[in-house]
């Protein structure tokens with residue numbers, strides 16, 4: 192053997208190293224390994240072993256360096272050529288060349304916070320199916336949306352391995368509900384959540400809504416000059432914390448003294464990076480300094496879950512259902528599962544609702560006629576002597592719902608939607624007219640669907656009238672768009688069995704906030720507010736992060 196090795200020339204040794212790299216590429220292609228031990232073997236150990244070939248010609252230092260260079264250059268070249276070649280399974284999809292070559296292209300766009308806008312531009316440039324990564328395609332196509340998200344749809348995609356900072360955990364079922372990538376496990380874990388948000392259970396949260404909304408509006412009355420985006424986030428945080436744990440949370444009162452709410456958006460930025468490069472998320476788990484804000488925030492949320500676990504609540508809070516305190520499930524869930532899911536509840540139950548409320552207020556203030564029409568509706572049902580914390584008139588207030596829907600259409604709070612991918616070992620999935628090969632991730636970005644003129648006429652205009660029955664539309668002479676209005680494309684809460692479980696709670700909460708606030712307060716932008724700058728400051732961090740919304744608040748009654 193050693194005689195054979197001795198007889199090889201330097202060029203032949205380099206060819207052998209390159210051949211090893213091609214085998215590695217084949218392994219990557221076939222199994223897409225992302226776990227750290229396998230990456231370590233393929234990217235470090237394999238070239239280290241191959242370097243014995245060149246060491247005999249060039250000594251240790253130069254031999255090892257030349258081997259590593261040859262190995263990784265061959266691997267990278269082979270991967271690049273394959274990804275842009277006609278043999279790649281996604282070759283038929285158009286898209287930016289760099290996006291086809293490397294995942295870092297989309298990552299770079301995503302960390303800039305503008306993925307929602309850039310993806311829409313891609314659709315305009317390339318058509319309704321765009322390859323945005325070596326193994327990722329985005330669709331602006333309702334048939335894809337419905338099949339990928341529907342009852343027999345695809346499981347959640349690998350972005351959740353990165354966001355959970357735990358890689359494979361989300362495949363095995365111990366991650367948070369939203370990140371569970373196995374449909375059966377997800378459906379099982381979703382059952383207590385569905386019970387927690389049934390119509391009967393929602394009644395239990397009503398006293399918390401009343402208490403927290405009146406506290407929120409009373410604080411606004413006192414403050415006069417506010418950053419609405421921040422204040423409303425503190426409100427939704429306190430509300431969901433109390434609805435979840437039954438106990439107290441005083442972020443509104445103490446102005447987020449422990450920084451929990453502020454930390455959420457910093458954590459979002461970090462997690463967004465890892466969602467794009469999931470294997471780095473797995474690595475970050477072992478590096479104490481990586482993802483520090485996200486880890487700190489998650490630890491803080493978990494500690495609240497641990498505290499609640501030690502008590503039994505006197506009310507049927509959300510934790511009551513998640514912890515199987517109603518006894519509906521034969522077996523109690525593992526404590527860790529309850530704790531991680533209560534972390535999810537804090538984030539999912541506070542951030543999107545606050546972002547939606549900010550965009551609703553922004554839309555009203557930039558459209559004074561719509562504001563006036565909503566004010567008229569609120570005054571009709573909630574004159575000063577009527578309790579505006581009581582939901583009893585909501586069903587008779589079509590304009591209230593129209594305003595909420597229209598703001599969520601224009602500014603969906605999960606702008607890029609969530610990723611789905613075919614089940615491992617399934618061979619692929621048929622989504623609408625497309626065959627999606629295994630190892631491919633897809634999305635139907637909500638922002639682009641909502642702003643497609645084929646789905647909604649005048650897609651960039653704020654026209655709540657489009658949501659009204661025809662006879663109500665022109666009541667105040669405001670423009671009504673007519674034309675396209677495709678409800679299948681309206682998915683602010685996502686679609687199908689893995690959609691937002693808190694949708695009904697969020698709608699009630701937003702309606703109570705708006706009716707109570709509009710009954711009691713007059714809102715306007717602070718002098719010098721620039722709507723164009725505000726809109727371009729919106730960031731897609733999986734959740735929509737809204738910039739400061741400086742308002743002047745005056746009492747009406």
Ligand code: HEM
Pocket residue numbers: 368369370381384535536537539540541543544547604605609683684685686688689690691692693694696697
């Ligand atoms: C305006 C407010 C809200 C919007 C627009 C919204 C939107 C969404 C979206 C788009 C998803 C992703 C679904 C998917 O992966 O396809 C989601 C998931 C989720 N949301 Fe909401 N959400 C809102 C409020 C809430 C509230 C108040 C809660 C209460 C805790 C909540 C709890 C959840 C949970 C637990 C999930 C994960 C569901 C699952 O994977 O089965 N959300 N939400």
